[in-house]
Amino acid sequence: MNYDATRRNRMGTPSRLGVNLILLEFFLLIIQFVIGMWMNLFAVFPSFGQSFFMYGMMQVMFSVPELMVHMMLGIFIGLVSLMIFFVFAMAGDYRLSALSAVASISILTAGIGGLEFMFSGFTNNIFSFLMSLGFIFTIVAYASILYMISSSDRRTGTP
Template identity: 40%
Template sequence: MMPMKKMMTNGLPSMVIMLFLFLFIQFLLGMYINLFVSIPAASPFFMMGYGTYGGFPIVMVHMFLGILIGLISIGILFLSIGSGEKKILASAIGLFLSVLIAGIDGLFFLFDGQNNINSYLMATGFILAMLFSFILLLFVYQPDFKMERKTNFN
């Protein structure tokens, strides 16, 4: 088990907190896009060009932040491998997979005709990413408990 001091120096707690904050911002941007931005239905190739040049700055910020969240989750995965904690590694794998699901389905939603199943899977991946990042926060900041038993009954 990695001591708390060692885990604090490798950057894992700060990366998890940064990811948690970015996920919160991602949620706010996604809700804004869902409520106030109308995305025209067109061919996927037209959408790629129109999205970068045609007035979707919030969508582009949302996509950039999603890529940044994906990169941070990869960094968390590598740092959790180095931690040697199986529960931290399992949570980091779940976090990475849920971010991957949310990102892929977000791209499919935007470039494949805005199917409701893609929106649902993107939201599910996001909720799971929030859950796994919260679990990682709990595991990373959990103090090492070592209960000492007294064997002397005198």
């Protein structure tokens, strides 16, 4: 039995689906980065008191539509990262699964950092820094996955 051909057929479709999802994720991350930088540079966030904390958050969400788009896009990015993780986990490639888990955890960390930044009244910049670190680790993890897939495709001769 030709083990290499069997493995190539089994890994071909998940690899292609994983690559396409990673490329979608890169596109979404670029949009997320641009919206985040736009808000950082140009958005004016209203001030809110501590007595009506949740009302203050609703006021911020409705007065800064970029923030609402940024948060919804972040949720979508998180869901796509879970899809990428499950594609590689179901294919049985544990190295790619581990890297995609790192990317998913980085996205989750960036999202929690963003929520904490918002809850701090947009004043505690350590949470903004945490968002940027999550972004960087995600990009590095997904770029590593693409490199590993392309190098294994070159070794096996898969187009």
